[in-house]
Amino acid sequence: MLSRTYLWDQLADYYQLQSDERRVLDEAREAGLKHGMSVPLFGPLGRVSVVSFASAFDDADPQHRIGHLNALACLFHAAYNEIARPCNDGCERKVALSNREISCVRWVAEGKSSWEIGRILGISENTVNFHVKTSMRKLGATSRIQAVAIAIRLNVL
Known part of the structure; x- marks a missing residue:
């Protein structure tokens, strides 16, 4: 697993892809996804998640919006973790910041x-x-x- 955001178009340029990894990218293209980006996210206790964004448009440029997409991925990850966490303490978290x-x-x-x-x-x-x-x-x-x-x-x- 890569530790930072990556563009699908550039993976083969930087990494030796396994046949299964190439197949996933090929199938994405066959499904009409022309450009994509994945954001690895690291949570507590060594948990790893990945949020991916893809576009069917030829002129999509995820590199241009990489900062926004990283932030969106983190927001999604935080929201998902809040929803997926078991509710043992009344589910209402209070945090006091100075x-x-x-x-x-x-x-x-x-x-x-x-x-x-x-x-x-x-x-x-x-x-x-x-x-x-x-x-x-x-x-x-x-x-x-x-x-x-x-x-x-x-x-x-």
Whole structure:
């Protein structure tokens, strides 16, 4: 399993594909899917999921929208994990983030880097990273984007 987002069109250029892997790509093309992209997602306890996007249009360019599709995949993954998780504790999760943590996660949602957030808030990049990581831990997220998605779903943002 690849550890980062990949475009189907470029797989054979970078990897020695097995016959089964080539068959999957061939069958996708035969089904009319001309361009595709897959996003591996890593959850707690070593769980791995993959979200794939495909298009039948000749002019589709997933590379152009790779950032948006990565974020959408993470949102889907977070939402799926919330739905698929067994309901043992009343299903209503309460997460308390500090005002500074909320500010940092809100700027992450806007696509800002830790350095940019530090400049905006007048704090160091290390302090931003501390607040983002603390938020991720509190939210049970394994990435910044997933933290944003969970915070939105829980009405923290």
